Amino acid sequence: MADFAARGETPEILFWVGCAGSFDxxxxxxxxxxxxxxxxxxxxFAVLGTEESCTGDPAKxxxxxxxxxxxxxxxxxxxxxxxxxxIVTGCPHCFNTIKNExxxxxxxxxxxxxxxxxxxxxxxxxxxVEGGEFKGKKITFHDPCYLGRANGEYEAPRRVIEKxxxxxxxxxxxxxxxxxxxxxxxxxxxxxxxGNKEVNVERSEEALELQPDVIAVGCPFCMxxxxxxxxxxxxxxxxxxxxxxxxxxxxxxx
Amino acid sequence: MAYIDNIxxxxxxxxxxxxxxxxxxxxxxxxxxxxxxxRSDNKPERWRTMIRVALGQSKMTTRPVAAIMHLxxxxxxxxxxxxxxxxxxxGLFGTHRILGFLxxxxxxxxxxxxxxxxxxxxxxxxxxxxxxxxxLKRFMSNDLNxxxxxxxxxxxxxxxxxMSAFFMMNAADYRLQQLSFDHYTxxxxxxxxxSSLLAGLYGNASPDALVMAERFxxxxxxxxxxxxxxxxxxxxxxxxxxxFPNTFFSNLRAKGAFTNPENVxxxxxxILDPSFTPPPPPETPMRFxxxxxQDLNWKQLLDAYTCTECGRCTSACPANNTGKLLSPRKxxxxxxxxxxxxxxxxxxxxxxxxxxxxxxxxxYITAEELWACTSxxxxxxxxxxxxxxxxxxxxxxxxxxxxxxxxxxELNMMFxxxxxxxxxxxxxxxxxxxxxxEA
Ligand code: SF4
Ligand code: SF4
Numbered sequence: 001m002a003d004f005a006a007r008g009e010t011p012e013i014l015f016w017v018g019c020a021g022s023f024d025x026x027x028x029x030x031x032x033x034x035x036x037x038x039x040x041x042x043x044x045f046a047v048l049g050t051e052e053s054c055t056g057d058p059a060k061x062x063x064x065x066x067x068x069x070x071x072x073x074x075x076x077x078x079x080x081x082x083x084x085x086x087i088v089t090g091c092p093h094c095f096n097t098i099k100n101e102x103x104x105x106x107x108x109x110x111x112x113x114x115x116x117x118x119x120x121x122x123x124x125x126x127x128x129v130e131g132g133e134f135k136g137k138k139i140t141f142h143d144p145c146y147l148g149r150a151n152g153e154y155e156a157p158r159r160v161i162e163k164x165x166x167x168x169x170x171x172x173x174x175x176x177x178x179x180x181x182x183x184x185x186x187x188x189x190x191x192x193x194x195g196n197k198e199v200n201v202e203r204s205e206e207a208l209e210l211q212p213d214v215i216a217v218g219c220p221f222c223m224x225x226x227x228x229x230x231x232x233x234x235x236x237x238x239x240x241x242x243x244x245x246x247x248x249x250x251x252x253x254x
Numbered sequence: 255m256a257y258i259d260n261i262x263x264x265x266x267x268x269x270x271x272x273x274x275x276x277x278x279x280x281x282x283x284x285x286x287x288x289x290x291x292x293r294s295d296n297k298p299e300r301w302r303t304m305i306r307v308a309l310g311q312s313k314m315t316t317r318p319v320a321a322i323m324h325l326x327x328x329x330x331x332x333x334x335x336x337x338x339x340x341x342x343x344x345g346l347f348g349t350h351r352i353l354g355f356l357x358x359x360x361x362x363x364x365x366x367x368x369x370x371x372x373x374x375x376x377x378x379x380x381x382x383x384x385x386x387x388x389x390l391k392r393f394m395s396n397d398l399n400x401x402x403x404x405x406x407x408x409x410x411x412x413x414x415x416x417m418s419a420f421f422m423m424n425a426a427d428y429r430l431q432q433l434s435f436d437h438y439t440x441x442x443x444x445x446x447x448x449s450s451l452l453a454g455l456y457g458n459a460s461p462d463a464l465v466m467a468e469r470f471x472x473x474x475x476x477x478x479x480x481x482x483x484x485x486x487x488x489x490x491x492x493x494x495x496x497x498f499p500n501t502f503f504s505n506l507r508a509k510g511a512f513t514n515p516e517n518v519x520x521x522x523x524x525i526l527d528p529s530f531t532p533p534p535p536p537e538t539p540m541r542f543x544x545x546x547x548q549d550l551n552w553k554q555l556l557d558a559y560t561c562t563e564c565g566r567c568t569s570a571c572p573a574n575n576t577g578k579l580l581s582p583r584k585x586x587x588x589x590x591x592x593x594x595x596x597x598x599x600x601x602x603x604x605x606x607x608x609x610x611x612x613x614x615x616x617x618y619i620t621a622e623e624l625w626a627c628t629s630x631x632x633x634x635x636x637x638x639x640x641x642x643x644x645x646x647x648x649x650x651x652x653x654x655x656x657x658x659x660x661x662x663x664e665l666n667m668m669f670x671x672x673x674x675x676x677x678x679x680x681x682x683x684x685x686x687x688x689x690x691x692e693a
Binding site for chain 2: 150183185191203
């Protein structure tokens, strides 16, 4: 973003990478897939790079409102400083926080999730997709809580998957009834409370009942949880866990 | 002597109504112990939500059997209560079936009431079977041990009794009409589709005995309704009234949007912005987050009184589904129980709450329950009357973290990482762009 500013240019969109997308080994691949798509359609985008900092989502869900608001206000200062108006995120948690919780603190932007951007690009004809290796394959989509229930977006990722000519097959609990992967509410960063099962094992079991070729996700935390769940059942050779952006990139060799 | 019935009836009616109004006032006072929150914006959308969710029962449809049976009981109960208008007039003025002059329309109304009453009984029987014979999982959980489980059964039984009294009253009346007795003017048999079938139960009872039976059922019915009305504020069945205001005052924002508490905002702005002049501090400083019911907002307290204890929230909860202690239904029931306790405390101490050394957090809800929540919003999505258990969980977490620094250790580490590196893990912020240089 600083480079754009130095050249006196404004990008079309700011790509908010997020902490997982920047640091987590698996999630970095999703980040790169999103970038491939943006480059492929020739969209002028920027990232904040080292000026990006955690949105504060995990702190807020854990009840640390001070830390959340400190993070939020600092981020808003940076974003407003660059005059950012439109943001795409690679993570539903960043998406929800910036879209819904930043405006009251002084940061109002048009925010979309990467699956929504991909759908828009396909609809407007800028991105042509083919099924490639996924043609006819059985894919099931696991709704991220913070994209689905929290923000009512169930269709965009499904419309994108359908473009792959794949057999989209739904789990018993999907869309508004979707079952959490177990990572939200800051659970990602702690051991679970005492119980009789891990949430991600329960959810992966449900997904694997369909014997899908791919479990598609739209969130780096779901990615971790579902990948671990599939490994728990030793099914990683039969069922891949991939982000929607990765599906597009792999199918079309972007 | 001739007017003794009418006077007795008038007294009962007044007593029943006064008692009910007093109880409702108390509930209202308790709800208003909560903090302020603005839920009066966007009125058209609020009306639409109320009509859709409360009147139209739109969120019940996900479970079709329960939805249909509930619709029978709900529609039946509401419409049959039109009959109460007639009962009140008859009772006060000593008339009999005052609306009878409506002729065929009256017969049609009575016939519809009978059919609806039959559906109510059917619904109640199915519900009793689901709870006590089929033992549906969500009705068996520990949340409902003791009073709540009985409460549910009592209401279903009372509803069946009320409807039976209505049938037996009509059956006796029908018999008397056939005997052309006294003022029992003849109505067509089609006005009594159910009770005409039951009339045989009276055998060859004499007209006097039939009049006795008719009067007995009449009094049973109306006393039952007044008693029911006064039972409501102590029961989960209060939802039949509160569902309407509760859906009207729903949260209209995206479910993922959590509040940004004002008192935290003031502190954070004071730190970050030197030119910021904080408003004068309130007389009693507001707690960060919630420890007791008074720290919640009034909508959260209204939620607690509205909860029907149906357990849809808990049966969708990922934490509960995997054996954790957390149950969003219990969160709502605990909030209501504690609020009732606080209300009784206020009544005992001449209108002021006197510290009883207890609080919602700790004595009712434990930290272990709170930390199991994934904030997934499934409970909020499922609730047929738009209750938001998640917001209470988060407010209690806020108190644990900001007032007591009592977060689990791993979360404290996560906080430290965000503070120091701007990420929940221990990575250097300088490495944030490393992905860009990887192949
Ligand atoms: S938000 Fe929390 S309490 Fe509600 S269903 Fe999800 S995990 Fe359970
Ligand atoms: S909160 Fe709603 S879903 Fe949960 S028990 Fe109460 S009424 Fe049912």
